[in-house]
Amino acid sequence: MFRRERSIPLRGSAAALCNNLSVLHVPARNLTHFGVVHGPSAQLLSAAPEGVPLAQRQLHAKEGAGVSPPLITQVHWCVLPFRVLLVLTSHRGIQMYESDGSVMVYWHALDSGDMSPVQAVFARGIASSGHFICVGTWSGRILVFDIPAKGPNIVLSEELAGHQTSVTDIATEPAQGQDCVADMVTADDSGLLCVWQSGPEFKLMTRIPGFGYGMGWSQQATGMGKCVCMRPVQEFCTSRSAPMPGPSVLWTWLPRWASFSLQPRTPLYTSGS
Numbered sequence: 457m458f459r460r461e462r463s464i465p466l467r468g469s470a471a472a473l474c475n476n477l478s479v480l481h482v483p484a485r486n487l488t489h490f491g492v493v494h495g496p497s498a499q500l501l502s503a504a505p506e507g508v509p510l511a512q513r514q515l516h517a518k519e520g521a522g523v524s525p526p527l528i529t530q531v532h533w534c535v536l537p538f539r540v541l542l543v544l545t546s547h548r549g550i551q552m553y554e555s556d557g558s559v560m561v562y563w564h565a566l567d568s569g570d571m572s573p574v575q576a577v578f579a580r581g582i583a584s585s586g587h588f589i590c591v592g593t594w595s596g597r598i599l600v601f602d603i604p605a606k607g608p609n610i611v612l613s614e615e616l617a618g619h620q621t622s623v624t625d626i627a628t629e630p631a632q633g634q635d636c637v638a639d640m641v642t643a644d645d646s647g648l649l650c651v652w653q654s655g656p657e658f659k660l661m662t663r664i665p666g667f668g669y670g671m672g673w674s675q676q677a678t679g680m681g682k683c684v685c686m687r688p689v690q691e692f693c694t695s696r697s698a699p700m701p702g703p704s705v706l707w708t709w710l711p712r713w714a715s716f717s718l719q720p721r722t723p724l725y726t727s728g729s
Contacts, residue, residue, distance in 0.1 A: 464503050467512065468494050473529065475580070475625065480533040480540070480555070489555075491531040491542065498531040498544055500557045513557050517546035527578075534584035538605045543589060545579035550591050550599070552610065562601075562610040566593065583626040585640050585654040588613070592623025598642055600658060618642065618650035618660050628654070638662075 470476045471493045478491040487510070490501045500513040517526040526548040533555065534541050540555040552562040568577045579599075581592030589601045596619030602611045621644045628640045638661045640652040647666020653659045 462506060462508075464490065464501065464509055466492060466501065467499060467514075470494055471528075475530040475532070478530075478532045480535075489533070491533065493528050493531055496525040496527055496546075498528050500542075515544060515551075515553070515557050517544065518548055518551055518563055529578050529580045530582055532582040534582065534589050536584055536587055536589075536603055538587070539603070541589065541603065543582045543591065545582060545591060547576065547578045550579050552589070552601075561608040564599070564601075564612065578622075581623045581626040581642065583628045583640065585628045588654060590616075590626050590628075590640065590642075592619075592626055592642060592644075594622045596620050596623060596644060598623060598626070614658060616642075616652070616658055616660070618652075618663065619644040619646075619648060621645040621648075 473493055476493045480489040480491075481487075482489065486505060488503050488505075490503065492499045492501070496517050498515045500515065501509055502511045503509050515531075517528050526546040528544060528546045530543075530545045532543050534543055541561070542553040542555055542557055544551040544553070547566075549563060549565040551560055553560050566577050566579060568575075576594060578594045579591050580594075581590075581598075583590050587603050587605075589603055591599045591601070593599060596617070598616040598618070599612060600614040600616060602613040604610065619642065624643050624645060626640065626642045630639065638651045638653050640654055640658075642650045642652065643666075644650075649664040649666065651661045651664065653661055
């Protein structure tokens, strides 16, 4: 059962993006960190349990080459087995910080290569799996970074080619020591889902077409593994739900989701259409 807690004031509004908020709970310090995206900056806020803001910090996207300031597309805390990094993506590149945002430990510039100058270049979709951090890009490729236990010696270890259109989101689920179990799902603008098995070399297990409806969000589900919010797919389900802006259909991975079975789940909310 949900209940409304005390509101936490921000210095500015949040950007109208699907992934405009990230939350990190730190039980050892009894604190909750919030990261909010707004234009070329991201606001970091720490709050006590009663909702009292304790500290605020503002991060800006690295300028790189270009005339206009880059826009931030996502900010996300990646909890690794040995450290926590804050990852920020923009139209220029990928920035990784210590968890409090105080020190930038890595910067990866995006290379548009031979792409048309009218096509937008950006990174979007962030998730961690083991000691890897995966970030999606406008080209459909997924960048896999190998993260050391400490220090800035982060290495781009692999580029995954499973999508032909821009990546919208990435979600992971710990494999818990099971072999041959898929533990990462990526989504793109065309509606395609790619299911991966992480490791020293990531393996594409299967593709699930979305019939032309873009995947807007990937969210964690409690108890059932992974769920993905899709835009309406009337071929599969006639009911609609609206847990986020715009109609969507909620699908849930079964506990043994390595079998790639999907089943429709009762909508959280029912829209009038």
